[in-house]
Amino acid sequence: MSERVTNWAGNVVFGALRLHHPASIDEVRDIVAAGGPLRVLGSGHSFNRMADTTGDLVSLAGLPRVVEVSADRKSVRIDGGIRYGDLAVRLQEEGLAVHNMASLPHISVAGAVATATHGSGVRNANLATGVSGLELIDGAGNLVVLDRDNADLPGAVVGLGALGVVTALTLDVVPSFELRQYVYDDVPRASIESSLPEMLADGYSVSLFTDWTGLDANMAWLKRSSPMSGPWFGARPADGPRHPVPGMPAQNSTDQSGSLGPWHTRLPHFRMEFTPSAGAELQSEYHVAATDALAAIDAVASIRSEVAAVLQVCEIRAIAADSLWLSPNYERDSVALHFTWIADTEAVLPVVSEVERVLAPLNPRPHWGKVFTTAPPDVRSAFPRFTDFAELVRRYDPAGTFRNEWLSSILG
The missing domain is CATH 3.30.465.10 (Uridine Diphospho-n-acetylenolpyruvylglucosamine Reductase; domain 3)
Structure with a gap:
């Protein structure tokens, strides 16, 4: 392949022989009929080698929009x-x-x-x-x-x-539909311990962010239809716009003024026209049963100094149960811990393994597109179907x- 193709974060250089850009379904069928190995490359927002291949890559970005x-x-x-x-x-x-x-x-x-x-x-x-x-x-x-x-x-x-x-x-x-977005600073550990389910349910979508340098959460982001004011579970309203990742420009983030806006301008954290998240990063994510959310937070807190040393930010959020076989949320309401790491694979992987070790008693399910080191038999056993x-x-x-x-x- 003459062009150097990487994933979004740049930590994976794809080893494909060719990169195809079919412009029709018939062209896709011809590529598949020619034989593999073959993998499909989406927007490249994965952090492991699930899309890599020694054969050909196919990008569908050139298909007619439908x-x-x-x-x-x-x-x-x-x-x-x-x-x-x-x-x-x-x-x-x-x-x-x-x-x-x-x-x-x-x-x-x-x-x-x-x-x-x-x-x-x-x-x-x-x-x-x-x-x-x-x-x-x-x-x-x-x-x-x-x-x-x-x-x-x-x-x-x-x-x-x-x-x-x-x-x-x-x-x-x-x-x-329309939503408002609010950001709160300094969510006390005591509130998380006493009221985590209520906090995560206090909006259409709620995220807690922490850098694990302490036991409090740095921020809470709430997306909801009704207005709010004053403190929130002991946290104070942010005095200006925020970015989830420390040091990144807040202009990259969606509106946090509390004004009503269309769903697609409030539900994402990042604006379409700007570089999302940090770019230079690795990511991992683990889903546990919602009833185990506080136990999962405590587990990570037990190794927080190791985590904080290679972390940019960690997001905690809830997802409802479903019936899809390989969904991390299969048949259980879940809470996900999402880790945005620094872009240093050698330094990050040992910490990823430590996170997996302390979460193991809670039967965590990894996000398929992120970095994880869990042994394949253990991954398979985490998914009943x-x-x-x-x-x-x-x-x-x-x-x-x-x-x-x-x-x-x-x-x-």
């Missing part, structure tokens, strides 16, 4: 290359919305869905749960169309790119067209 609202205005069919930020603008023009968004609107919808990426909110399930239909090119080059009447859909949605090239998705939509998923992979891709080293180790 945003087709159904006649009953309850769903939208989209192409496999569109990003959430671009989709959101089109939906808002139609007076519609998706139920939630991730922190970054820059990510591709298909990539976010395939890894069970999420926003937050105790009543909000992850983004993949909005998928009511899926169209993919399987390992034999066949176009497969799945809907909610098909028993394979719950296994195929969070598919890790293992079943084929997702060329189109159908998503549930809701009427457009993993054996069913592996069988699904064998049916959809018996020749291993979409296999790579990372996926083969996970599948076993």
Whole structure:
């Protein structure tokens, strides 16, 4: 491959022989029919080698944009290359919305869905749960169309790119809505200890941020429809706009003034027109049962000096349960601890292993697209339907067209 292609953070240089930019579904089918190994590259917002390959990479960014609202205005069919930020603008023009968004609107919808990426909110399930239909090119080059009447859909949605090239998705939509965003500084540890479930439920979407230099949380970000004023669980209103990552410009973040604004300008933490998060970073994330949230916080607090030494910021947020086989939120309401590390793999990996060690008694499930060191057998055992998923992979891709080293180790 003549061009040097990396993931978003630059910590992975892809080893593919060629990078394809198909402009049509027929071109995608031809690429798949030529044989593997083959992997699909979304927006590159992953931090491990799940998208890497010794064969060819396929980017769907060049497919024609498709945003087709159904006649009953309850769903939208989209192409496999569109990003959430671009989709959101089109939906808002139609007076519609998706139920939630991730922190970054820059990510591709298909990539976010395939890894069970999420926003937050105790009543909000992850983004993949909005998928009511899926169209993919399987390992034999066949176009497969799945809907909610098909028993394979719950296994195929969070598919890790293992079943084929997702060329189109159908998503549930809701009427457009407005939210306000507020930021509070210095959330006391005592409040977290006494009232964490109430805190995480006090808005459509709520995030706590900490750098683990102390036991208090540095900030709370709340996205909600009703106005608020005064202190919040002992935290004080921020005296100006904030960025989640210390030292980054607040102008990159979405509006925090408390004024009502369209859903897609409040739910993400970052504006589409600016570089999201820090850029030079690594990320890890672990999901535990919501009932174990405080225990998980205590576990990380027990090694906080090690964590703080290589951390930029840690975000704590809630996600509702779902029925998708490889979702970290499968059949359990969850709280996720998301770690944005410094961009130093050698320094970070030992700390990642330590975080996994102290969280292990709580049966944590990793985010598929982040950095984790958990042994593959332990990863498999954390997902009750993993054996069913592996069988699904064998049916959809018996020749291993979409296999790579990372996926083969996970599948076993």
